Structures are given as structure tokens and as C-alpha cells.
Amino acid sequence: MIRVLLADDEAMIRAGVAAILAADAGIEVVAEAADGREAVAQALATRPDVVLLDIRMPVLDGLAAGAEIRRVLPDAGVIILTTFGEDAYIERALGFGASGFLLKAGDPRELLSGIHAVADGAAFLSPKVASRVIARLSGGALTRGAAARDRIAALTAREREVLTLLATGLSNADIGSRMFVVEGTVKAHVSTILTRLGARNRVQAAITAYEAGLVGGEAE
Template sequence: MIRVLLADDEAMMRAGIAAILATDAGIEVVAEVGDGRAAVDAAHRYRPDVALLDIRMPVLDGLAAAQRIRLEVPATVVAMLTTFGEDDYVARALGGGANGFLLKSGDPRELLAGVHAVAGGAAYLSPSVTHRVIARLGRDRLARDSAARDRVAALTDRERDVLALLGAGLSNAQIARRLHLVEGTVKAHVSTILLRLDARNRVQAAIVAHEAGLAADG
């Protein structure tokens, strides 16, 4: 069972997201709150597997709440809830340790898939968010793509295989099955990849994979 903390300051939106999550027998919403500070408190109290945080919230915004949860409750994985027009916030959140970015107005199946993905240790970006974030980060797209290819060139062939699947949003277990490896070996490869790419988390590594044209089909 995946235990989820949901934080959104709009009661109607919060209720709608909770209703979608309730349709999945493998997900349990253990707390619903309306601001970032309450989200941090709830993370300490309930120790959820996943914290779904709206980016814009009162008292403490989602970006600040995500950083605190990642530092203070490291076992909880953070995914951000975003809307169109918040690309700059998403770009900033990449450095805050968030493992996923889910579009509020997206397909409900995408929301459920995203929760399962981040709970399983994978990075997850809604497809439409991925393209917009890359465009936002890549004002000089050719230069960024070239830099990404240079960074990827430092990886071994096997590490590039792992990065390609990581970029497609696969978890360590899924990558292990796809490449016929032991999961512990994949975990070691991922750690090395993050170090060599100077990436803070799997989402940043996934962005590099996309920019380098390396991301595989899921």
C-alpha cells in the first residue's frame, strides 16, 4: 500500500485529486492539508511514502515544503503538482529534490502512474511537463543539447543504457529486468551516473538523457 500525503490550498482541487487516488486500491491518502507548513508537519506525523505538493501554497510554498520534507523526512518521496504556466517554478523545483512533476489537469491515469512510479523509486514527469521544462531550461537549446551529449559521453556503455531507461521513467527494478541485471547493480550504476553527470536526483538525470537524445521508450 502506498501511503500518500496530499497538500493543495484549493479545497475543490484537493478533493478531486483525493477522489482520483481513492480509485486505486494500492494507494491510501493518509492526510490532506492546505498549506506547506501543514504538509511538513503531516510528513513528520504520518511518515507517508509519497508527498504530493502543490507548488503554490500559502504560509510555506510547495518548493520550500519539498526541501524541508526531503531533508527532515528523507524516506518520503516528493512529487510536485503543477499547472500550465508554472514552468519556471518546475525548473526551480528540479534542484529541490522532487522526484516527480504531475499535471493537475492531466489524465487521471497519469496521476496514478506517477504516484506508483515515484513510490517505486523512479523519476516521473508528465509527458507534457517534460517537453515544456526542457524548452524552459533550454533557451539555448543547441548549446544545452551539446553539453548534455558531452556529459553523457563520460559514461560507460552500460551506464548509458541505464540512463536511457532512467530517462524513460523506469524504476531500478524495471531497469534491472530490462537489462537482465541485479537490482543492486542498477542502483550502483545510478549512483555513479548521478555523480558523473553532477545531477542531484533522477529527475535531473532524466532531463540530461532527454537533452542528449538518449531517453528510451518506456
């Protein structure tokens, strides 16, 4: 069972999202919050697997709350669920280590898929957000690509293989199945990869893989 904390300052939005989550027998909403500070407190009290955060909330906004939750509960997956998909918000969310960024206008099935993916150790961006991230990567691609390849060079061949699969959105369990190793081994590889790349989470590692040409292009 995936335990979820839902934070949004609009009661009607919380009720609607909770109703969508209730349709999935594998998800349980263990707590709700109406502002960012309450979300942090509820996260500490309930220790959820996944935290869904709106951005624009009183007292403490969702991005600040997400950063604090990631600091005190590094094993909790954070998903930003918002109406606002501005590049600055996306950049801040990925910067503090969010594992997902979804738009409220998206398909409800994206929300359920995102929660399952993040709970399973993967990352999940709504298609519209993913396209914007890729578009931003296209600017200054040569400079970032060279820097990314330098970081990738520190990885072993096995770690590069794990990173490539991780960047395609596969969970630890899926990577393990592809590589014929146990999930714990994959988890250890991912931890080492994040450390060597200086990445806070799988999303940042995946971006490095794209910039280096491991995925979606040919590495030089």
C-alpha cells in the first residue's frame, strides 16, 4: 500500500484528488494539509511514501515545503501537483529533489501512474512538463553536454548501464529485471551514481544522462 500525504490550500481540490486516489486500491491517503507548514508537520507525523504538494499555498509554499520534507525525510518521494507549469517552478522543484511534477489539468491516470512510479523509486513528469525540460536542455547543449560527459566518465560500465535504464523512467525493480540482478543491487548502484554525478535525485541523474547523450542521442 502506497501511503500518500496530500497538501493543497483548496478543500475542493483536495477532495477531488482524494477521490481519484481512492479509486486505486493500492493507494491510501494518510493525511491532508492546507498549507506548507502543516504539510511538513504531517509528513513528520505520518512518514508517507509519497507527498503531493500544490505550489501556491499560504504560510509556506509547496516548493519550500517540498525542500524541507526532502531534507528531513529523504526517502519520501515528492510530487508537485499544480496549475502552474512555469519554467522557474519546474527548475526549483527539480533542484530540491522532487521526483515528479504534474499539472492539475492533466489526465487523472497520469496522477495515479506518477504516484506508483515515484513510490517505486522512479521519476515522473507530465508530458507537457517533460517537453519543456527537454526544450530548456536544447539551449547551450554543447557546453552542458561536455560537462555531463565529464561526470559520466566517473561511472563504471555497469553504472552507466543502470543510469541509461534509469533515464528511460524504469524503476529499480524493472532495471533489476532487465539486468538480471536483485533490486537491492540496483538500489546500491543508483545511490553510487547519484553521489558520483552530484545529483540530488533520479530526475537530475536522468537529465545528466540526456545531456551526455546516453539517452536520446549519441554520446561524443
